[in-house]
Amino acid sequence: MAIKENNKNLLLLTGKRIKHLRKEQGLSLRKLAQRCDVDFSDINKIEKGERNMQMTTLFELAKGLEVHPRDLFDFEMERE
Amino acid sequence: MAIKENNKNLLLLTGKRIKHLRKEQGLSLRKLAQRCDVDFSDINKIEKGERNMQMTTLFELAKGLEVHPRDLFDFEMERE
DNA sequence: TAATATGTAGGTTTTTTTACCTACAATATT
DNA sequence: AATATTGTAGGTAAAAAAACCTACATATTA
Numbered sequence: 001m002a003i004k005e006n007n008k009n010l011l012l013l014t015g016k017r018i019k020h021l022r023k024e025q026g027l028s029l030r031k032l033a034q035r036c037d038v039d040f041s042d043i044n045k046i047e048k049g050e051r052n053m054q055m056t057t058l059f060e061l062a063k064g065l066e067v068h069p070r071d072l073f074d075f076e077m078e079r080e
Numbered sequence: 081m082a083i084k085e086n087n088k089n090l091l092l093l094t095g096k097r098i099k100h101l102r103k104e105q106g107l108s109l110r111k112l113a114q115r116c117d118v119d120f121s122d123i124n125k126i127e128k129g130e131r132n133m134q135m136t137t138l139f140e141l142a143k144g145l146e147v148h149p150r151d152l153f154d155f156e157m158e159r160e
Numbered sequence: 161t162a163a164t165a166t167g168t169a170g171g172t173t174t175t176t177t178t179a180c181c182t183a184c185a186a187t188a189t190t
Numbered sequence: 191a192a193t194a195t196t197g198t199a200g201g202t203a204a205a206a207a208a209a210c211c212t213a214c215a216t217a218t219t220a
Binding site: 120121124 | 196197
Binding site: 001003004006007010011014037052053054055056058059060063068069070073074077 | 081083084086087090091094117132133134135136138139140143148149150153154157
C-alpha cells in the first residue's frame with residue numbers, strides 16, 4: 001500500500017526528532033552509525049522522512065542516541 | 081540480520097502496551113483492525129512481539145487506539 | 161594547499177513485512 | 191443447544207526495508 005499523507009508527515013516529524021537529538025550530541029551520521037547497527041546512508045534517509053523503518057531500526061537508533069524509544073516521538077501532532 | 085535479544089524484548093514490551101490499550105477500550109482484535117488499516121491477524125502477532133512492524137503500521141495502530149505514537153512506548157526499559 | 165569529514169543520493173541483493181486468507185478451539189451470547 | 195465472537199496460528203504473493211556500497215560536492219581541519 002502507498003504511504004498515506006498523514007503517515008508521511010509522521011515519518012518526517014520522527015526523522016527531524018532523530019536529527020535534532022543527533023546534532024544535540026554533536027554526532028555525524030557516520031559516528032551515530034558506529035554506535036548502532038544502522039548504516040549512515042540509511043540514517044540520512046530516515047532523518048529526511050524518506051524511509052519507513054522497522055521497529056528494530058528505531059530501537060537501534062534510540063540505543064545509539066542513548067534515549068528511550070519514546071523520546072523519538074517527542075513532537076506534537078496536528079489535529080485530524 | 082537476526083533480531084537481537086534486546087530488541088526482541090522491546091518488541092514484546094511494545095506489543096503488551098498495545099494489547100493493554102486495546103483491552104482498556106474493550107476492543108477485540110477485529111474491531112481495532114476495522115479502525116486502522118492493519119489486519120486483525122497481524123495485530124495479534126504484533127501484540128505477541130512476533131512481528132517487527134514498520135513505522136507506518138505503528139502509526140496506524142496509534143490512530144486506531146486514538147493515542148499519540150509515544151504512548152505505545154510507555155514502559156520502563158531494563159538497564160543494559 | 162592538501163587531506164579529511166560531512167551530508168546527500170543512487171544502486172544492488174537478500175530478507176522481511178505487508179496484506180491478505182483460512183481454519184480451529186474456546187468462550188460468550190442468543 | 192445453536193450461533194456468534196474471540197484469540198490464535200499457518201500460509202501466500204507482492205511490495206518494501208535491510209544492509210550494504212559507491213560517488214560527489216561542500217565544509218572543515220591539519
